[in-house]
Amino acid sequence: MAAAIANPSVSIQDLSLNFGVMSVLKTLNLDVAEGEFIVLLGPSGCGKSTLLNCIAGLLDISEGRIFIKGKNVTWEEPKDRGIGMVFQSYALYPQMTVEKNLSFGLRVAGLAKDEIAKRIARAAEILQIEPLLQRKPSALSGGQRQRVAIGRALVRDVDVFLFDEPLSNLDAKLRAELRVEIKLLHRKLENTMIYVTHDQIEAMTLADRIAVMKGGVIQQLDAPQTIYNRPVNRFVAGFLGSPAMNFVDGHLENADGGWHFLADGLKIPLSTYGFDRQPEPGPAVFGIRPEHVSLNSGAGWPFSAASKVEVVEPMGSDTLVWLQLAQQKFSVRVTSERTPGNDEAVTVGFDPMRASLFDAQTGNRL
Amino acid sequence: MVDVAASPSDAIVLRRDEAGPAGAKPRHALSRRNIFLYGTLIVVALYYLLPLYVMIVTSLKGMPEIRLGNIFSPPVEITFEPWVKAWATACTGLNCDGLSRGFWNSVRITVPSVLLSIAIASVNGYALANWRFKGADTFFIILIVGAFIPYQVMIYPIVIILREIGIYGTLTGLVIVHSIFGMPILTLLFRNYFTSMPEELFRAARVDGAGFWGIYLRIMLPMSLPIFVVAIILQVTGIWNDFLFGVVYTRPDTYPMTVQLNNIVNSVQGVKEYNVNMAATILTGLVPLIVYFISGKLFVRGIAAGAVKG
Numbered sequence: 001m002a003a004a005i006a007n008p009s010v011s012i013q014d015l016s017l018n019f020g021v022m023s024v025l026k027t028l029n030l031d032v033a034e035g036e037f038i039v040l041l042g043p044s045g046c047g048k049s050t051l052l053n054c055i056a057g058l059l060d061i062s063e064g065r066i067f068i069k070g071k072n073v074t075w076e077e078p079k080d081r082g083i084g085m086v087f088q089s090y091a092l093y094p095q096m097t098v099e100k101n102l103s104f105g106l107r108v109a110g111l112a113k114d115e116i117a118k119r120i121a122r123a124a125e126i127l128q129i130e131p132l133l134q135r136k137p138s139a140l141s142g143g144q145r146q147r148v149a150i151g152r153a154l155v156r157d158v159d160v161f162l163f164d165e166p167l168s169n170l171d172a173k174l175r176a177e178l179r180v181e182i183k184l185l186h187r188k189l190e191n192t193m194i195y196v197t198h199d200q201i202e203a204m205t206l207a208d209r210i211a212v213m214k215g216g217v218i219q220q221l222d223a224p225q226t227i228y229n230r231p232v233n234r235f236v237a238g239f240l241g242s243p244a245m246n247f248v249d250g251h252l253e254n255a256d257g258g259w260h261f262l263a264d265g266l267k268i269p270l271s272t273y274g275f276d277r278q279p280e281p282g283p284a285v286f287g288i289r290p291e292h293v294s295l296n297s298g299a300g301w302p303f304s305a306a307s308k309v310e311v312v313e314p315m316g317s318d319t320l321v322w323l324q325l326a327q328q329k330f331s332v333r334v335t336s337e338r339t340p341g342n343d344e345a346v347t348v349g350f351d352p353m354r355a356s357l358f359d360a361q362t363g364n365r366l
Numbered sequence: 367m368v369d370v371a372a373s374p375s376d377a378i379v380l381r382r383d384e385a386g387p388a389g390a391k392p393r394h395a396l397s398r399r400n401i402f403l404y405g406t407l408i409v410v411a412l413y414y415l416l417p418l419y420v421m422i423v424t425s426l427k428g429m430p431e432i433r434l435g436n437i438f439s440p441p442v443e444i445t446f447e448p449w450v451k452a453w454a455t456a457c458t459g460l461n462c463d464g465l466s467r468g469f470w471n472s473v474r475i476t477v478p479s480v481l482l483s484i485a486i487a488s489v490n491g492y493a494l495a496n497w498r499f500k501g502a503d504t505f506f507i508i509l510i511v512g513a514f515i516p517y518q519v520m521i522y523p524i525v526i527i528l529r530e531i532g533i534y535g536t537l538t539g540l541v542i543v544h545s546i547f548g549m550p551i552l553t554l555l556f557r558n559y560f561t562s563m564p565e566e567l568f569r570a571a572r573v574d575g576a577g578f579w580g581i582y583l584r585i586m587l588p589m590s591l592p593i594f595v596v597a598i599i600l601q602v603t604g605i606w607n608d609f610l611f612g613v614v615y616t617r618p619d620t621y622p623m624t625v626q627l628n629n630i631v632n633s634v635q636g637v638k639e640y641n642v643n644m645a646a647t648i649l650t651g652l653v654p655l656i657v658y659f660i661s662g663k664l665f666v667r668g669i670a671a672g673a674v675k676g
Binding site: 053056057058077078079083084085087088089090091092093094095104105108109152156164 | 564566567569570571572573574575576580584585588589
């Protein structure tokens, strides 16, 4: 865990949420720094959207406290929390024009007309939706709708932006475009942003820090690179990365003057691996990402083994080669020029320094 | 593949050849299927329209012509006398001002009942669908059970309640009774409609700072025209056609049109004036009939929209 943040923009303390007997969020703690872009990442049903709704005040929590800008907002109405929210389905009011959609919150708050006009002009300029102001949402494309939805949060001049899977309803190309736009927006506004997604690419590209969630618990909260390179448990390791990390079941042994990982004839030396804790002999899982394995690149690797290609998956920019290692499926990512043929005999080599070892029972990083 | 054409016109010819069958698929108007389908439809339509035809024809005849007994023959001498009599001078009990009195009574009953019941039920449905208050489910179940209790069970207790409040026999009393009895089905209708609306819309409005009434009036109401039309049709026809509550909870001078129609048609003194009875019946049924004709399409759409989610 990162060190405690002084003056956090959003601070969640011991938050629990139960629906009847089902516990959705379990004594969760999260501090978000001023101007930070936090991504809540996890599979569906992990509680990430629920957590966001709790921060927004749309769900009443069972226990704990929520602070925004140092103010205890646990039981405040959503409008009094200084948050703006962007929804997956855009949630634009269909009977209102874009301009009315943007101004709705301000009109409810009873702002002066010229102030409303000023704020709408600013938001429309930032999001480049000026030509759309007099249109109804039904006459907008998906990307334009999402821009208006962001604008609705923008005009309210809030401290914290909450995004609930804002790009999930868009096609792949638009998603990539808007992703960049959201990142630019964050650089321009420098607001605190909390962003929920199940898309690891969005998480990796946007986040200052990612909170990987599962079963209502934050598994790991760290910078994207740290999470990618040093996942704290097997779930995080498997959830991030596409193609996914290779896992080889085996056990740890201290023999021949050092720790080794053994699995069905393989003996991987772990002298370069940085253990998080004192290792003990016993069952373990060895994980390594496909791009950290090299194919047919000669000697010089701390570990190398012979194998045979089973299937080749070309992916355009590179190719995924599937083979067997210790009788278990294993994938290697190579550049498309160096693609081997099916059934070709190859040698794989890697440095265990880049690997991750997990306890076979708990799944925690060793 | 088409070869590169020597001239543009050649190319067009080639493309036409390649296109094969074009245009609409040819249909045979007198296929066996069509004859059977339309034949059945016409027979069924005639079967249902025949009574209406007899009523209209009879109402336009004079009594001597009716006594000839040929009920299907069109009128020889068209007269609107029975219509005028039914509307303005037919007698029920001591009043001899025809159905007009009942018509205005029915209007005075229907309009406030419809407005009141829909106003309350739409707010009920909205609260049940969007504001998951404590005990919402219990409340909803009670309401649904209410829809299945036979009216007859409640007639007498309600008579006593209205008498105790002091509004028994008044139009106000009947309006309240109609509003209460419309509540279960209308609330269900509105709840289902509001449940089918995207929940994120409601959340967005809350983040924007709108409260219970703000969201209802400014977001939900403008989006729910179809379901309001359905509710209006259901209530207007239901309340207009009501006989039981009308006869139980009002007095002769405040009888709704249906009760008065019954009194005109079933009066035993003197000659049975079939033409007046027919005219009176058509007049009474005219309001629901017009409502259906105007709103047929909207009605179907609204029912479908309300039925999407349970």
